[in-house]
Amino acid sequence: MRPFAYARAGDTPTALSLSGREAAYFAGGTTLLDLMKLDVMAPERLVDINPLKAEHGSIAADGSGLVLGGLARMSEAAEHPAIARDYPAIRDALVQAASAQLRNMASLAGNLLQRTRCLYFRDRSWHACNKRNPGSGCAAIQGVNRRLAVLGVSEHCIAHYPGDLAVALVALDASVDLVVPDGSTRTLPLEVLHRPWGDTPHVETNLAPGELITAIRVPAAPWFRRSLYRKVRDRESYDFALASAAIALDLAPDGTVREARVGLGGLAARPWRAREAEDALRGQRLDEGSAAAAALAAFAGAVTHGENAFKPELGRRTLVRALLDAAAMET
């Protein structure tokens, strides 16, 4: 760990004025502090934004949708009755993430921005990591990569996005509210918050330096009540997804899919919206066959490397399981 300056921001303008390319916002610290101790991240200044929780920490739901303050804690969102009732996929994703202790600390915005668990990224003693040392290569592509991504990868990086919440949110058409250092605001669809790796895997999001996520918005759709998040992992709890699927279904009375939303986690470079699967399902009666066809479509572009060769198959099975479970939900 390197020495760093610490500043506590009492309000949003102060936070923005303290921000910058060499600074990092500090909320729960559940990713940042680990990576600083590992010497993977070395910000010169931490800007503690926890005092901003009064401004950006509330959770509100009405007929138009759900607004989650960026500084609300994961546990607060998981316990919110409107989320449990109207957005079960979000609740499922939250309660299956991390541990109770971490959920009490981690902010929602920080959780969206958690970084990959790629072992080579998290250990500075490996030179070859295009994310840490642009242009140095990727040690993982031919290395220990069981947990790494098969969707949205490039020849320069196969790091996976490890989170759960963002997978549910991306399936539910969420967007994020941002404040920009000049004080203006903008809104970004969650689907484009994270960038594909391409040849710049060190640039992970479309956030400009100093931009702050103040809220997450999820539009209301009554059929989002028929939504869920299924997470497949080696152990029963406190484990990142090997594969996960977030599903929301709008079913006609005869079981035909009017609309489907599909997010995939643990499998992709970023929170993954499987639009090919959604397209394949639309107008179909949801059954084993149509679910399998959608799963095939979702992984048509999968690229595997050695140890993670099993992940498309696991991903397909996870998606089929989640689709059939969602179709069977009582709403």
Add this chain to the structure above:
Amino acid sequence: MPTLIGQPTPRIDGRAKVTGRASYASDEPVANPAHAFLLTSFIARGRITGFDLAEAKAVPGVLDILTHESVGSEAKPPKQASGGPTTTTMEDDQVWHDGQIIGIVLADTYEAAREAAFRVRVHYAAETPAASFDAAGAERERRDDGEHQDYAIGDAEGALGAAEVTLDAAYATPTQHHNPIELFTTTCAWENGNLTIWEPSQFVYGLRANVAGQLGIPPERVRVVSKFVGGAFGSKGGATARTAWIAVAARRLGRPVKLVATRDQGFTIATYRAETRHRIRLGATRDGRLTALVHEGTEVTSRPSRYNVSGNETTARLYACPNILTRVDIVHADRNTPGFMRAPPETPYMFALESAIDELAGKLGLDPIELRRRNDAQVDPVSGLPFAGRRLMACFDEGAARFGWADRNPRAGSMRDGEWLVGLGCASAVYETNIAACAARVSLRPNGTARVEVAGHDIGTGAYTVVAITAADRLGLDASAIDVAMGDTTLPAAPLAAGSSHTASLANAVAAACEMVRDRLARAATTRNAGPLAGHDPGTLRLVDSCLTAPEGVAEPLSDAVSRLSPGVVEAFAENIPDGAPPDAMGKLHAGTNPILRGYKRSDVAAYAFGAQFVEVRVHARTCEIRVPRMLGAFAAGNIVNPIAAHSQYMGGMIWGLSAALLEKTELDDRAARYVNDNLSEYHIPVCADVRDVEVMMLPEDDDRANPLGIKGLGEIGIVGMNAAIANAVHHATGRRIRELPIRIEDLLSQSRGAHPHPFGSTIPRSPSPERFASLLLSAADDDLRHGRSQG
């Protein structure tokens, strides 16, 4: 006579532990310590060509940075308990393995030492390493007979050729690390030429002798203190390189030095369970009598070491079979030297044998318990000696009844609960009964309290309480009246806490010292005065309920009996050399060698504990998650001193077995020969949600052929059958026979992999080409590359 041995007794140190008053090694207060942070190598093979230390030394608070260039001649490598020579560290410029200690940063604070470590740059002349079995450059050799032996009984190859039914299968187990919660710490302080070491240790006398030898000073000038150990499992049994270097650092600074190595450094500065491979060939008659057993093992070790566990010394003895052949090969790779880890031989080797027995039962169409019954040995098939108690089939019968084995549909894949496939599996557990020489001192006061001193080790197992129970039982006191001192080389010598031997070793020595106290009290009471016991036969008097008591009930209060000899304290020092142990056993112990008598090297009996383990697994029919809702172990391991602690030990072993079978694997980057998941966020062990019903049955067994107190030891047997029981249950649930651990989702996903034709198929062998390796290397010219790894 009422006995405390066998009564459930809460730990006498429990309150100290849960209130934070138990002083672990790094908790010991020392005056004004400097803090050390280890520099470890980023390459697995090569030489160090130079260090750039200026930037690191400029960090405020940094006192010194030790490397082979500055201190290389000041210490020698530690002697290994097993396997001969080991890798060096800071003696010279050679790098033997990833994560090798190559330097020590010393600073006023831990934070400064760590920051400076990140600013050290190391230049290497790196060579392509060999990571494991299949790597180019790995050297294979047959393990000579010596510490371990191969067996050739009858004509196994011939019997295989003639067998009605045969099985030929290969199995594999991965690299695993102990990861005790307490990290590897060392604090050293010098005073008047005497060195004190505070370090978590399973063998303080061994560590003392080793460090003295490394530094070239007499052992009497070294004191090792290890009062509490926060988990060891074998990893703190032998001396590792760090200790002597911290002593060197403290001597150079003229100031105590404290090291708390990081979690990731623990993967490479201590030992581990090396990966193994097995080929098992079984021959049997159609009705299930074994006619041939061949168990060939291959184990990985470091370049210089011949460390191996040779668990086929156990698997050869478990079942009655007239033709037995065993062999072990070792493969030298560019790795740190492996070492003891809970049931070192049995955990990997019994996975292979007990999986194979289950496979053979399938071929024969026999219930796997029935197959074991038909081959239940009455004498050790290797030595021909009788077993000192063998309740294996009683364990199976009582365990099976309790577990509901009769409800199992024998057909694989036949049991289901909704979306989950259900499988029931079982396996035998076995562990040799070991005991070592040990000394103890007992001091009895007239007020009915006593102190017991023995340099034993409570590695979390409840040894303090075992000692207290034994002394209380023999002195006729409550356990709460016994003050126990352990974990210090100023106390009477005790052996290595390992091999499930410590309870037997300590308890028999403490009992011997107590007997000396009783004998002195009895002789005085019967011969020296006109008290109530005058004229009695001293041999018949017992200490019961704070009285010295004759058989017919005449009694004298303990205070009178003790005061007769001394108003202060009556003290006895005893050395217990087990029957069959060499007469120089105490001398060896003082010289730092563990004088263990192994249950299979005795001339009178083959001494083993036995058990039967049962597991229910559930495998999701679609996504193949593997869960374990129920485990049951039934064990017969001689007299149980403290059933509460024994229950915890068994349960812990079973949970670790679940962990080993399904989760634990140290991932090795085979190009660089480096561990990559070297932290607890990526090296997985079960969480509470993974551990559901765990049931332990303790079958009574009173057999003083094992040792006078009939204690067999149970620290390790709980893990022994678990790997195979889980693999057998997974097979029963799914029809898939997985022969390589850990068993993971991907092993069960693909329909085509059911036969698992390549036993090592889930890791694709990749020999590192020089080009691929070079692409991973640190470039010495790269300014971005700095040293030190830390774990948050």
